[in-house]
Structures are given as structure tokens and as C-alpha cells.
Amino acid sequence: MEEKNLICISCPIGCHMTVTLDNEEVSKVEGNTCKRGAAYAEKEITNPTRFVTSTVKVKNGQVERVSVKTELDIPKSKIFDVMKEINSVEVSAPVKMGDTIIENVAGTNVNIIATRSVK
């Protein structure tokens, strides 16, 4: 039995959690105030993931950049691969919030989508 302390990043509350590991498997999560905390703890121990947010160049728009995000969380180890691809593309205005900017970014099966509209 091994115990690990984690701080939940699922929401701004930031619960301090204690995770009990039994043969490298999560057997107990304490200190979380909601289900998302338990799910995060499980994931963080086995396959940590993150959302990535950044910006992409826009041509002929009212602003120079459109903000983007990974539609779902991606493996933490892929963050810089995702960034590299985000920085290699350019889009033209108009862009609408929710538009897909990159499909299957860095082989993660996750799309990059716009988080604002640019006229």
C-alpha cells in the first residue's frame, strides 16, 4: 500500500486529495468534494492528461490571433508535439467559435478548435 498526495486540477477549488495505491492501482481516493476529483486522481496516476490552449495566426482578420484549445484533454507527454503543430498552421478570417482548426492534432485523435470568433 502506497499513499500519494495530489491537488485536484479539475476545477478552481483545488481539493487536496490522498490517493491510496494497491499494486500501482488506485484503491481509494480521499479529500475530493466531487466525482471529478476521483476521476482525475485515477487518470493522473495511470495516464495524466491536460488541455492545451494557445493561439493560431489569422490572416485578414480584425485581430492577429485566434485563441484555440484541444477539444478534449490530451496525454501530458504530447503537449509539446501539439504546440508544434498549432504553431505551424495559419487560418484565414472569418473564424467562428467552435470551428475545427486542426484535425487529430499530433496523432492524439483530438481536434484543435477555435475558442473565439474572428471577423
Next chain:
Amino acid sequence: MKEYDIVVIGGGPAGLAAAYSAKENGIDNILIIERDNILGGILNQCIHNGFGLHVFKEELTGPEYAERYANLVEEKNIEYILNSMVLSVDENKVVTVMNEEDGIFEIQAKAVILAMGCRERSRGAINIPGYRPSGVFSAGMVQRLMNMEGYIPGKEVVIFGSGDIGLIMARRMALEGAKVKAVVERKPYSSGLQRNIVQCLDDYDIPLLYQHTVSKVVGKDRMEGVVLSKVDDKKQAIPGTEEFVSCDTLLLSVGLIPENEISRDLGVKMNRKTSGPIVGENLMTNVEGVFACGNVLHVHDLVDHVTMESNIAGKKAAEYIKMNKVDTSGKKIQLIPDKGVSYLVPDHINLSTLSDDVTVRFRVTDVYEGAYVDVNFDDELAIHRKKPFLAPGEMQEIKLKKDYILEHQNTDNITFKVEAK
């Protein structure tokens, strides 16, 4: 002169929510005045996620939160003007505005909602010795440069202050390939959210140096580095602990100040702790018909809380317009921050205007684990709430039930205090 029932100063999350709420409460003649070229305020540069969990029940980025709210305002046909700066509001609620197209012009309001937000403390406010080379920025300024305008200001970065903006920008710069050498914090704890220390610093192996300060900026034309020093318990640099760290960029994330120049000139009384207006439970200031909400009232951690607070300002402003007056002459119950509590918003409850439960927002003065927050109505203990973790960086809220307040209307003072373990 154009006339409006309600003029909202500021088109950020506070102003948008207040205007929308006023409209929902039956007022049609509303104008939002925004100085930027887009609605949404600072949310537009906060491209990270973590917004909207309470209000939209999902996790959004700042621009998404802003655009959704701006769309709500558009759908309701609420009037707004962009690129327009409010210069003053006088005691008759004449709002003086300036923009490039119309020059200087006046608008007559019946009620005014102050929603100007806050701005960053600058290097001048914290007196760092040294020349004034290029490369010293406030963190929010760099956030705008990077996220909206597409510039990276430097490649080797030190960040002073571990508030949320500093933490978020540490990650943002690391993602774009900059080397973030350290985040420096004078206090023994961070004023930012715990989650941001995990996902912005730990994920990128960025060291957080507690009880350190930037004691000098080195470089004359361009920054060459900073001198860091350890600090004592009074946050004073300890001689002999200096260490030079080379960098081309220093980001300052050293606090936010509510932007209340207009409010002060209008005669709005201020709370010295929050640097925001003193308001009752209806979020009205001492100037009748002038309300305040969001970061101009007190600096929040979460935009969701700004929205919820601003909904109340909008509703109360709408009630004021409909009744054409507000009676606050009756009994007031004073809210008093006691041991371990640095401030409370609102400042008091007017029994004559009390119409809902009252959400009291506050910050604690220190880090506490396993403490209780006690709320006393005079000598009677009304709430004894366990709080596993309290820190000054995390705003707290406790709801006072309207019925309970009315049952205890002889109360003079409601005090909030932290009972440490």
C-alpha cells in the same frame, strides 16, 4: 443629450452580466460603454480554461465565456458602444464619454452600474531598484501581447509574484518555448490557485521560490537579469543572500487594483481593504442609484463569481428604476470582519431593501488548515462552518439566509471570524 435608464460602465464579464440581468428584470433602456474594441474585457486575453463551471456548468476558456455572454447581450438587443472611454459621472448621473468618432459627449442616466474592473500594480508600486531597461512588463500586458497581438516579449523569463496571472503566464511562455527560470514570491505561500501551481509550474518544472524578492533589475537599455534575495518574516531582503539570475524579461504579477477613479470623483466612499466601493447587500454605493459589481468592487478569483455578483447589481438597479427610488433610511446591520478575515463584501445589510439571501464574499488573512469560519449575529453563533483549507488567495463565500436575517433583525453587527484548529 441621450437618456438611458441604466448606463453600465465596462463591457467585461461584470458589465455584461449586470446589463443582461437588468434586462431580464424588465428594463429595456440600457447602454453598455466599453473602451476596448470588443466586448468581454480581460476574458478575451485569458485563453486558458477553467471558466464557467458554475455559470455554464462546463469548463470554458476566457474567450468562450466572453463570447457566450456577449451573444446573450446581443440576443437581448442591449445597446453597447465600443472604443469609448468614460471620463466622469457627476452627481446628477450625467456620464461624460469620449471616443474617436463623436469626440466628447454626455449621456443622462437614471442609474449607473460601475463595472470597470481592475488594473495591474506596476513596477513603480513596488519600488524595485535599478534602471528602467526594456523587458520589464506586467504579466497581464504580456498576456495581451501574446494571446491577442501575437508577440513574445522574450526568451528567458523571471516572474515576480505567484498570483494566478503570474502562474498562467509562466506556463504560457514555457509552451511557446521560453525558458522560465523562476517564479519568485515574497510570501511563504502563493496567492494563486493550487491547481495553477500544479498545472502551470510543476508540469513544466518551473521552480517557485517562496520568501524571495527581486531586489534589483540589472541592465540599462535591455534587461540583463535580476538580483534575487531571500526575505525575512517582514518581507525585507536579507543582505548577503543576493543571487544574480540572467534573463531578458521580467514579468510582474504583483496584485490588482480596482479601477475607481471615476467612482472617487463621483463621491463614492471606498473600503480601504478592497480599494472598492462600500456597498450594501443591494450592491448600491453611498451615491443613490450608483451600483458596483465585479473586480471594481473587489478583486475576484473566478469570473463565475463576478457574473453571479453582477446579476444582483443588475437586478437591484432594475428595481431602483422601477420604483424610481430606493429607501435605505431604515435599520442597517453592519458586517464586521473579525479575527482572520481581511474584508467582507457587502459592508452592510439594509433591512428596507433586503429581498433575497445575501452571499457574503471575503478573504482570510492567512493560510489555515482544518479551521472553522464562525458567523455571529451579535453574540449568537449563527454559522460554524468547517473549512479544510483556507488561504488568502482563495475567496470564500457564505450565504446568509434572508429568513434568518429577518428573524434576527434586532442584530446590530454580524461578525465573521476564523477559528483556527
